[in-house]
Amino acid sequence: MWTRQHKQRNTGRLIIPSLCVAFLAYFGFHAYHGEFGIYSKYRLEAEAVHLQSELDSVKARRVDLQRRVQLMHQGTLEKDMLDEQARRALNMSHADEITIMLPATAR
Numbered sequence: 001m002w003t004r005q006h007k008q009r010n011t012g013r014l015i016i017p018s019l020c021v022a023f024l025a026y027f028g029f030h031a032y033h034g035e036f037g038i039y040s041k042y043r044l045e046a047e048a049v050h051l052q053s054e055l056d057s058v059k060a061r062r063v064d065l066q067r068r069v070q071l072m073h074q075g076t077l078e079k080d081m082l083d084e085q086a087r088r089a090l091n092m093s094h095a096d097e098i099t100i101m102l103p104a105t106a107r
Helices: 011-033 038-073 079-090
Strands: none
């Protein structure tokens, strides 16, 4: 009868712990960098702050436009505003006037 002698290998003991480490690393990475992870939470909060500031500027612009429209719709029409709008639309001014052109965003 033949008997085979096998040397004990240590690699068999490392298979399950190495698989566990690989799974934990995979899920840990996606818990931080994934679509619903911790990092995306900070990114979404920063985007919310940016969008809130943009909303505030749009609301301020809307209030300014509503005020200007209100001046044109009331019973007393502001002659200076009407003159300003007509000169801007026609791109004309008198010879003795100084015209300062403002960019469209500064209005």
